[in-house]
Amino acid sequence: MTERPYAQAINRLRDADLRPTRQRLALAKLLFEQGCDRHVTAETLHEEAQKSGARVSLATVYNTLHQFTDVGLLREIMVDSGKTYFDTNISDHHHFLCETSGNLTDIPAHMVTVAGLPQAPDGRKISRVDIVIRICDE
Structure with missing residues (x-):
């Protein structure tokens, strides 16, 4: 039996008490379903989202990354005042x-x-x- 598309992302968001909106699902899939720990910036994730066909603004990417961090799905690493990474390894x-x-x-x-x-x-x-x-x- 195969798992439905986005099933892992839906479950992860629901477990964190986040509503699985279209944008959150698209970004969660990119972040968590590649099978490895990732370090991304909002800009690199936005670029990945655009390439995957997800229609999401850079502001939405920033907001979503901070929401994911607030509920413990990501860890924020500020390396200097102008550069922040988000880590899937919490x-x-x-x-x-x-x-x-x-x-x-x-x-x-x-x-x-x-x-x-x-x-x-x-x-x-x-x-x-x-x-x-x-x-x-x-």
């Missing part, structure tokens, strides 16, 4: 950022040791530590 891990190509590569969490952290300000707690190690071609 487990604890870190990243290499190739400054030449802009590619982001996962580093398993156990491969990075943090010797100490400052005390969080009063009334706050540290929720996560994200480390981005910048690399370049020699």
Whole structure:
């Protein structure tokens, strides 16, 4: 028996209490049904959506990526003030950022040791530590 088209995307959205709109389904399919962890920017996902025939604006892509992040389907990685990636791997891990190509590569969490952290300000707690190690071609 074959699975209906978009079945995985529909289930993932419903499990996250998101209504499976046409745009969300198209973007969820692109993000999650390729079988690997992905690091995308809104611009690269918009380009993929256009190539796949999905009619979705760049603003909708941004909004959808932030909605997916808010419900825990994606992890946002800000590498500088002008560049944000969205990661389909939501487990604890870190990243290499190739400054030449802009590619982001996962580093398993156990491969990075943090010797100490400052005390969080009063009334706050540290929720996560994200480390981005910048690399370049020699």
